[in-house]
Amino acid sequence: MISLILRSISKNLFITTLLLLSQILPGSLAYSQWYQTYSHTPGQSCYALKFYDNNTGYHSGVLYNGSTMNIYKTTNGGNNWTAQNSGLTAQRFMAIEILHPDTVFICGNYGKILRTYNGGQNWVTVYSDTNVQLWDIKFVSPDTGFVAGSSGRIMKTTNKGDNWITLPSGITN
Structure with missing residues (x-):
């Protein structure tokens, strides 16, 4: 029993x-299946990550030590990342839009929108407004893009980011 x-x-x-x-x-x-491919400097954060294809991607962080090396690019699927010079210190970038592996837009605090046409070798500020935080950027065609920010800010470009106009959003805060 x-x-x-x-x-x-x-x-x-x-x-x-x-x-x-x-x-x-x-x-x-x-x-x-997850493994770490890159480790930031202590005190640095990663805010945005975007891939164009399986190999080419960009991510951005912020490093409050006076460094302008706050955008990173990979061409081998994230196994290695190369720091790129944004030209801006203490900049926190919140969103990335990749139109082509060489044509990339990035936006963030202090109302900054940057663009590169050469895969990040040179970044140019195409918009700046110190009163807003820009949270996201999206292009619907090679010429036309939108950006959304704090206090209801919505902006549009129809000429590849050369000029930006503010659109009414109905949101004030």
Whole structure:
């Protein structure tokens, strides 16, 4: 009788263990596919990440030490990142839009919008308004793009970012 009870307990324990493992292992295996490819300098944060294809991507961070090296580019799927000079210190970029691996827009605090036509070798400020934080940027065609910011700011360009106009949003704060 005791051996029958022990066998029943063992069988139930075995089945319970199998059920638990079937729920835990697939998740553990999925997480095991992640690995760190880049580590920021202490005190630096990553705010935006965008890939054009499997290899070419950009990310931006902020480093409050007077550095202008706050945009990063990869050409090998994130295995290596090269710091790029934005020309701006203590700049926090919040969004990236990649139209082509060489044509990239980035926006952030102090109302800055930057553009590169040469894969980040040179970044040019195409808009600046110190009173707003720009949160997102999206192009719907090679010429036409929009940016959204604090206090209801919405802006539009129809000439590849050369000029930006403010659109009414109905939001004041």
